[in-house]
Amino acid sequence: MxxxxxxxxxxxxxxxxxxxxxxxxxxxxxxxxxxxGELDYVDPFTLLVAVVLSAQATDVGVNKATRTLFAAAPTPQAMVALGEEGVAGHIRTLGLYRGKAKNVVALSRRLVEEFGGAVPADRAVLETLPGVGRKTANVVLNIAFGMPxxxxxxxxxxxxxxxxxxxxxxxxxxxxxxxxxxxxxxxxxxxxxxxxxxxxxxxxxxxxxxxCLIADLCRWPSKTPAPTPSPVA
CATH class of the missing domain: 1.10.1670.10 (Helix-hairpin-Helix base-excision DNA repair enzymes (C-terminal))
Structure with a gap:
């Protein structure tokens, strides 16, 4: 990059x-x-987990994994109770799934112990949670809390x-x-x-x-031409 x-x-x-x-x-x-956004979620917590899981994974793949994960553990308390092995069992189709399972359980525990199970609407605080960087924090703030x-x-x-x-x-x-x-x-x-x-x-x-809607404004010099239609047999 x-x-x-x-x-x-x-x-x-x-x-x-x-x-x-x-x-x-x-x-x-x-x-x-x-x-x-194309990730499935029902509230700020499930959105946060989905975005953490989306690192180096497609939204489609994450949605398939979280379908059963969120059914089993829809809250931070339930995620902590499920544990790392339980979370890993639901997300093993995703890359780096063991590290992601560890982060999901750890951030859930932090939410329970420090924030009453709620997701804080604060970028700096979100970035202190395991597996959460600036991009993840910005996604959650934007989608869950309507911040620009x-x-x-x-x-x-x-x-x-x-x-x-x-x-x-x-x-x-x-x-x-x-x-x-x-x-x-x-x-x-x-x-x-x-x-x-x-x-x-x-x-x-x-x-x-x-x-492209903005091709005439774009500064990229190597515009891709439209494909040539195949000749009719």
């Missing part, structure tokens, strides 16, 4: 103007006024650098650049729009520029 970002960040390109940024997010909003945070995952990191919207060598640089550039009215949904755009349109290997 860092090497690719350094190359992209080093391009000599014109920065986006405030009008261009507003135009881009107006288009995203018109196409999808209420974007949603920007969670930078690999998709958003790629889109921000590739388009020139916020070039940065690491996720924090990209996040802070986007916070400065994006108008307040778009910030609540901004990271959803950019993540989904990177997941389904501005893909890593072959970006589908021919159907």
């Amino acid at each position: 860092a090497n690719a970002a350094a190359a992209l960040a080093g391009r000599d390109i014109a920065p986006w103007t405030p009008a261009e940024v507003a135009q881009a997010f107006s288009r995203f909003e018109a196409a999808d006024p209420e974007p949603k 945070t920007i969670a930078v995952d690999t998709h958003l990191f790629r889109v921000a650098n590739r388009t020139g919207l916020s070039a940065g060598k690491n996720p924090l640089e990209v996040e802070l650049g986007l916070e400065r550039a994006i108008p307040d009215r778009f910030k609540l949904h901004a990271h959803h729009w950019l993540i989904l755009h990177g997941r389904y349109v501005c893909k890593a290997r072959v970006p589908e520029c021919w159907r």
Whole structure:
């Protein structure tokens, strides 16, 4: 991630103007006024666990694992009672599942012992929980508590650098650049729009520029042409 970002960040390109940024997010909003994350959850606790489990895993894979996990342990108290081996049994299809099981039980125990079983709506506090970094904290604050945070995952990191919207060598640089550039009215949904755009349109290997909503604003020089239709036999 860092090497690719350094190359992209080093391009000599014109920065986006405030009008261009507003135009881009107006288009995203018109196409999808209420974007949603793709992880299944029922409350702040299950969201927090799902995001912790999503590291180096797909949302689809996490949703399959949490279907039985949340049925067995829907609360921090129940997760602690289930224990590491019990949690591991539900999530063994996910990469690094033993470490994730350890973190899920440990963070659940912290929630019970220090916060009465509630998920704190505070980034600094969330980041002290096992398995929780800035991105995870930002996702929880945004989705569970409606805060205008920007969670930078690999998709958003790629889109921000590739388009020139916020070039940065690491996720924090990209996040802070986007916070400065994006108008307040778009910030609540901004990271959803950019993540989904990177997941389904501005893909890593072959970006589908021919159907991109912001292709005319994007600073990436190597736009991918539309595929040539196969000849009719």
